[in-house]
Amino acid sequence: MATPSLTFPRSVFAKLSPHPYLLRTLTTSPDDTTTTTPTRTNGRAPSEPRPLKIHTSSLSHAHGSALVRAGDTTVICGVRAEILPVTSIPQYRPVTDYDALAEDEEEKERRDRAELKDYDLLVPNIELATGCAPQFLPGVPPSTLAQTVSTRVYSLLHGSGVVGVEGLRVWDTSRVGATAEGVDEEEEEKPRLVAYWTLYIDLLFVSYDGNPFDAAWTAVVAALRDTKLPEVRWDPDREAAVCGSRTERAKALGVRGLPVACSAVVFLEKERGEPGEGRHWLLLDPDRLEEGLCGEAITVVVDCEGGETRVRAMEKVGGVVVGRELVRGFVGVAEKRWKEVKAAMNMDGQAHGALGAFVEEAGSSR
Amino acid sequence: MADRRRINGPPGATAPPIYEDDSNQESSGFKATRTRQPNTIRRMYLKTGVTPSASGSAYLEVEMPGKSGASGLKLSCTVHGPRSLPRSSPFSPHIILSSHVKFAPFATKQRRGYLRDPTERDLGTHLEAALRGAIIADRWPKSGVDIIISVIEGDQDRGTAKNQADDSWEDMNVLSGCITVASAALADAGIDCVDTVAGGVAALVRDGSDNGKTKIVIDPIPSEHDKIEAACCVAYLPSRDEITNLWFKGDLPSKEAGLYQELVEQGILASKQANRVLVECLGETVG
Numbered sequence: 001m002a003t004p005s006l007t008f009p010r011s012v013f014a015k016l017s018p019h020p021y022l023l024r025t026l027t028t029s030p031d032d033t034t035t036t037t038p039t040r041t042n043g044r045a046p047s048e049p050r051p052l053k054i055h056t057s058s059l060s061h062a063h064g065s066a067l068v069r070a071g072d073t074t075v076i077c078g079v080r081a082e083i084l085p086v087t088s089i090p091q092y093r094p095v096t097d098y099d100a101l102a103e104d105e106e107e108k109e110r111r112d113r114a115e116l117k118d119y120d121l122l123v124p125n126i127e128l129a130t131g132c133a134p135q136f137l138p139g140v141p142p143s144t145l146a147q148t149v150s151t152r153v154y155s156l157l158h159g160s161g162v163v164g165v166e167g168l169r170v171w172d173t174s175r176v177g178a179t180a181e182g183v184d185e186e187e188e189e190k191p192r193l194v195a196y197w198t199l200y201i202d203l204l205f206v207s208y209d210g211n212p213f214d215a216a217w218t219a220v221v222a223a224l225r226d227t228k229l230p231e232v233r234w235d236p237d238r239e240a241a242v243c244g245s246r247t248e249r250a251k252a253l254g255v256r257g258l259p260v261a262c263s264a265v266v267f268l269e270k271e272r273g274e275p276g277e278g279r280h281w282l283l284l285d286p287d288r289l290e291e292g293l294c295g296e297a298i299t300v301v302v303d304c305e306g307g308e309t310r311v312r313a314m315e316k317v318g319g320v321v322v323g324r325e326l327v328r329g330f331v332g333v334a335e336k337r338w339k340e341v342k343a344a345m346n347m348d349g350q351a352h353g354a355l356g357a358f359v360e361e362a363g364s365s366r
Numbered sequence: 367m368a369d370r371r372r373i374n375g376p377p378g379a380t381a382p383p384i385y386e387d388d389s390n391q392e393s394s395g396f397k398a399t400r401t402r403q404p405n406t407i408r409r410m411y412l413k414t415g416v417t418p419s420a421s422g423s424a425y426l427e428v429e430m431p432g433k434s435g436a437s438g439l440k441l442s443c444t445v446h447g448p449r450s451l452p453r454s455s456p457f458s459p460h461i462i463l464s465s466h467v468k469f470a471p472f473a474t475k476q477r478r479g480y481l482r483d484p485t486e487r488d489l490g491t492h493l494e495a496a497l498r499g500a501i502i503a504d505r506w507p508k509s510g511v512d513i514i515i516s517v518i519e520g521d522q523d524r525g526t527a528k529n530q531a532d533d534s535w536e537d538m539n540v541l542s543g544c545i546t547v548a549s550a551a552l553a554d555a556g557i558d559c560v561d562t563v564a565g566g567v568a569a570l571v572r573d574g575s576d577n578g579k580t581k582i583v584i585d586p587i588p589s590e591h592d593k594i595e596a597a598c599c600v601a602y603l604p605s606r607d608e609i610t611n612l613w614f615k616g617d618l619p620s621k622e623a624g625l626y627q628e629l630v631e632q633g634i635l636a637s638k639q640a641n642r643v644l645v646e647c648l649g650e651t652v653g
Contacts, residue, residue: 059518059519060519061473061475061519072419074417076470076518080477082381082383084378090377120376123373124373125373127471130514132444133417134446138514139466142372198375204518207416207418207419240381240384241384242385242386243383243384243385244386245385
């Protein structure tokens with residue numbers, strides 16, 4: 001008696017036994033001939049990232065915003081600036097010798113970064129519990145992944161120095177030039193530092209399909225580049241900062257450099273057993289399936305602004321396959337990614353208010 | 367005690383920026399007025415399948431008229447399920463709905479926190495009531511479905527400070543959008559419903575230009591009117607001629623009993639118009 005042959009569509013195999021399925025697609029090409037170009041389950045080559053689309057200034061309540069879409073991972077970032085008066089900073093130490101500092105470039109940079117970090121002026125938070133994937137449902141405290149990504153973005157913001165503290169200072173110039181009645185005449189003449197802008201950087205995942213850090217970081221950088229702080233004036237009578245409401249006088253927040261994050265995971269031939277034996281593949285920009293199958297991950301943050309490649313951060317966890325040589329090679333991959341992200345940022349130029357057209361475009365590519 | 371699982375920022379309180387010209391904007395002659403007919407809703411954009419990993423998803427955007435660039439309500443909805451209930455939960459002969467509505471921190475004029483506030487819980491309850499009437503619940507015993515809505519941008523105008531104290535009128539518009547987008551997402555998830563349910567808002571407004579007379583408009587934008595006396599949000603199933611949820615707020619003179627009915631009628635009219643968009647959108651997906 002002949003048993004009816006049992007065939008399943010690809011998606012069923014991917015669910016039932018994901019590891020052999022991915023291994024199979026990597027080792028054989030679709031037309032079953034000997035492989036020359038390994039292909040992943042999603043049809044990409046191992047070192048092929050998903051195309052990136054960036055759209056800025058789509059939110060009206062935020063001072064800067066960006067929507068980033070890489071394949072099926074979509075993230076929205078909104079930057080919101082609020083005023084932090086120096087009187088409500090408990091550990092505030094006024095800096096009096098700005099002019100003296102201006103001479104020593106390195107010391108100034110160090111002090112500026114410390115100022116940004118001590119007063120905690122950048123507040124990034126990632127919200128994953130939006131139902132963006134079946135495992136992220138709301139009503140629970142932030143998951144480990146959300147906390148990890150938030151912290152990584154936080155430390156990279158401070159570590160890479162994309163935002164300078166100069167743009168965030170609010171000065172009181174109302175008494176400049178006025179005839180001082182007090183004793184300290186010289187001090188009254190100078191502008192006084194009265195407050196800082198605090199940037200609340202909130203990220204919301206609309207759709208999640210792996211590689212949250214790259215998408216989140218790209219969204220943060222794009223939103224910061226888009227951020228315009230309103231013109232601000234200190235009102236001594238109200239003891240508050242008052243902003244001009246004219247948008248054309250708003251000042252863009254100076255963003256230094258363009259650090260780009262580039263992540264990959266290592267896929268091993270053997271599902272269990274000693275790491276390092278058998279073949280392995282480096283999969284760039286992993287999706288949800290690949291992330292679940294791979295233990296070892298590497299992230300490199302590079303900045304090629306100004307022609308010269310600088311590694312801003314590097315992170316490698318969970319395995320022993322990636323050695324010194326591979327990392328060096330991976331920096332080259334990251335450089336390529338940097339060019340793509342840069343192109344995507346420049347592409348976005350025609351900002352129009354509605355997200356609709358963007359979503360539509362993204363939807364039709366599915 | 368601050369939540370240690372998030373990054374909380376500086377310990378001192380930060381204040382949202384105060385804008386200089388807020389108070390004298392009206393006197394300078396600029397004031398938004400309603401240019402649409404009183405019986406038409408704003409144009410909206412609806413799209414299903416925005417989140418591929420969810421069972422069903424939809425995205426809704428409502429146009430903000432009069433201003434280029436600024437746009438109104440933006441909602442993203444995902445539906446997960448039907449899925450089996452955990453073993454510990456008691457037997458249920460029908461599907462259990464759980465709905466979450468959450469504003470993004472950058473959705474409104476004031477920055478929202480990450481914990482759900484009472485308004486969001488209230489919206490969630492209303493939404494659940496509206497959808498429960500549309501879903502054929504006894505087809506899925508012992509199962510549950512999650513409906514999650516993220517309000518990416520609320521229905522507020524940034525420029526005007528008027529009506530700042532009561533943003534409760536905007537909540538009605540948000541709810542009506544939530545109902546429409548959730549209905550589209552449920553259809554995308556393939557959950558059986560008796561009909562597509564859509565939300566509609568009607569309001570009794572008093573404008574200074576009409577010598578203080580009241581009139582009824584649908585899909586109101588609070589900043590366009592001097593005062594909103596009462597408003598109601600209706601969730602309506604057109605093929606059954608059935609209202610699944612009704613939320614009425616405000617005060618009506620008791621001597622005009624017909625006014626209340628008329629308000630609900632207009633709400634239904636708004637809902638029917640939204641439903642047309644909904645059906646068209648679903649038709650595109652299927653076809």
